Amino acid sequence: MHSWLDGLPADAVNLQSRGLAYGDGLFETIAVRAGRPSLLEYHLERLALGCQRLAISVDHGLVCDELCRYASALGDGVLKLILVRGDSQRGYAPAAGAAPRRILQGSPLPFYPARNAEQGILLFPCTTRLAEQPLLAGLKHLNRLEQVLARSEWQDPEHAEGLMRDTSGRVIEGVYSNLFLVSDGQLLTADLSRCGVAGVMRAALIAQAGAAGIPVRIADLSLQDLEQADEVFVCNSVYGVWPVRAFDSLNWSPGPLTRKLQAIARTLLDT
């Protein structure tokens, strides 16, 4: 489907865009089923938080309206929203009051091998570390060179994801996903106050697990926590939940809590 820029079909963005110059903006990658954006409230909430932290002033009603109209036309697929801070003169200083630019891009739902969800995936041990920057932590902003470097560490299609740690060695997330461990019946996921992207599926699973009486703990995670985990899975807003079956010399089987959360994610994406 043709992309939109500020609500109109477009192929290109001006060369002065602050998105191109500085990565000065945010994005959301949204699964769309039968014309409806999945997990829309969560996406809008993260976007609003990002706008607040980067001081980007946007008409959220307009963004929501455009998202829904685009999704409706897309039908089934993946919708990417890029929100770029409004144009300014040359230089880092933002222009007061410049309206942000809204880019919408649609693509078909990606193909993933069925075994990813059924038997689980291999997790590549990335050596690229995430820098600790509390001011940007959690946001899905456009400064993504760390992910580009991490993803370029492996070419073999056997690894469906890579594990990223921070510069202090903490276990944080996948390149495209968030990570959950299951230990003694409890769900564990990384504290993302120093780095990492706070995925909307992560947020939805935390909420749903809480509602289902499954204890969830957000904590600093070490490699030892990973080694001692009974189950491991990754999640994102497009594919839901994939069990992790191996990382380095460690092996896991998809366990009962992983299957439960996988079912919850499927329901979240289908409704």
Next chain:
Amino acid sequence: MHSWLDGLPADAVNLQSRGLAYGDGLFETIAVRAGRPSLLEYHLERLALGCQRLAISVDHGLVCDELCRYASALGDGVLKLILVRGDSQRGYAPAAGAAPRRILQGSPLPFYPARNAEQGILLFPCTTRLAEQPLLAGLKHLNRLEQVLARSEWQDPEHAEGLMRDTSGRVIEGVYSNLFLVSDGQLLTADLSRCGVAGVMRAALIAQAGAAGIPVRIADLSLQDLEQADEVFVCNSVYGVWPVRAFDSLNWSPGPLTRKLQAIARTLLDT
């Protein structure tokens, strides 16, 4: 002057650009006098290092040729080169062999008050800290949200620059410049192996100072080093050297070494 994309006049870049999506690229800001790019060798060297570290494969002869042709047409002004990794499918993984896109933009030489160079500038104390990421340190890459946040901390035109520290508190650089201290006749500038942009004027001044017999030390700098400095100045490849006359409660007068380096910078920019 009209911008160029891949050697041809252009106003826009495609919405799939990895520059927009991830900030996946590098840039150089080059002073141009009488059609000649200043400090060209230094700019090309830093660009080559950036390409090597980000694994962006580019025809450097072509880039150099385009830069020189554009500068020749520009006459006097500032030339900005943005080098974006070649287009790929959706997702972080770079496409093997995709040629990078070359963007050239020209603008007039900016106006700076004469007192900046003569009496010196005020340095704003930014609270935005630089994250420590050795993989990207030193490069002038397109992930610049930290600089955007730092620059938005002050609006008054009295402060011509802001001082940035890293998350461990070390004194690193200005938002648009590198910082030098003079202590006991020695030049000091920050080690940029964890964060910061290794400016071409910084590199040129280090080389020229060495050749002139002025001792230079690259080191971790603390606020205490700044407090104890006899002279302080900032530099970049457009304006050369500006003395710093105040930061917080600290005050300095432009000293002899600052004036010497300022003259060297002027010569470097004029030839």
